[in-house]
Each structure stands twice: as structure tokens, then as C-alpha cells.
Amino acid sequence: SAVISQKPSRDICQRGTSLTIQCQVDSQVTMMFWYRQQPGQSLTLIATANQGSEATYESGFVIDKFPISRPNLTFSTLTVSNMSPEDSSIYLCSVGTSGRNEQFFGPGTRLTVL
């Protein structure tokens, strides 16, 4: 399985600011995904990060709020913009390879917005 790291592991931010979360994989992968896990809740898919094209967002999530970059096959970033306390969550990236039928998750970034 792929080794996935995320930075930062946690952060406390002020309302109205932005935070960029990095996801690094130790091997090239086809697909990278970003999920949100709100306190005590399940995981919700935010978007699929496509290499060389714009990310594909799920219903309820927009690019202005969650801009994503995918400059190569091993790296992606998610920015949480103009944060409010409702954005306090764990943000996880995951990776998958077409045909492998498995998806592996990073350790997550625990974000608290005050």
C-alpha cells in the first residue's frame, strides 16, 4: 500500500483566514481525493483531485471555498478559505489507482477554527 503523509497534522486557525493542507504520496497514483470528517460524523467526499485538470467537486462544495491543486502524480493541496468555526473538521486525503480497486487514506489534518 502507498505511504501517505499530510501536513500539518493539526492546526488552530482564526476565523476568516485560510489554511493549505498538503498531501504527499510515496509513489505515483492515478487518483487523489479529499474528504472531510466533521466532529463525530462520517467522512464526506469534498472533491477528486485530477492531475493536469481542475478538481471535480461534490455537491455542496465549491472551488472558491476549497481550492485544490494537483501539480503531479504524488502531491496535492487542499485550501480551506475564509474559515469559520463550522470548518472545524478532520481533513483527509486518499489515493487510489484505477484498476487496483483500493483506496488508502492519509493520517488526516485536524483543523480547529476559533
Place this chain on the structure above:
Amino acid sequence: AQSVAQPEDQVNVAEGNPLTVKCTYSVSGNPYLFWYVQYPNRGLQFLLKYITGDNLVKGSYGFEAEFNKSQTSFHLKKPSALVSDSALYFCAVSLGASGGGADGLTFGKGTHLIIQP
């Protein structure tokens, strides 16, 4: 739209007894089904998957799951529970249109499994 239901918020089992964590799904096509486990302050770990073939799939740590198409279920099971199995378990589904690894997952709300010594 696809969805996953985990009807139990919490399952309590005595150590050494068999355990079952329930999951039902709804998709408009052939599902790819997964179980993940989340330990406190740790990431999500892959347990097992059903893509096609044998309805009983075996995974990590002695867990297995049975795919039942007629009941649209994918219950997680283990013959003999360990205290260390105590964690939060998530069932997930994708349509697998591009191969399960290339599709975002829809997760159930999770089930807390508590194994009592």
C-alpha cells in the same frame, strides 16, 4: 445517488464471542464495497473489499464480510472478538465505474465496536 446505512451506532461484544457489524447499501449498479477501521487519533485503515466473485471476502486482522446482493448487505464479521478490535468501523461504497480505486467513496456513519474483557 448511492448511500450506505450502518443501523447501529454502537455494538458491544464480549471478548472471545463472534461479532457482526451491519451495513446495507443502495446503488444503481454493481457496487464496490469496503470496510475501514479508525482507531483513536489514527488514520483510516483499509480492512477488506468486495469487487466481484466469492460473496465471502477475508481481510485484515481476521475480519471477513459477506456480500448479499438480494439483501443489499455487506456485514462485517469476526469469529472471535479481541479487546484490541475496539474501534470505529466504516462501511463504504463506490460504483466502480472507473475501477474502485478511481472513484470517490460514500461512507456510512460508522459503528463504534466495543469489546468487553
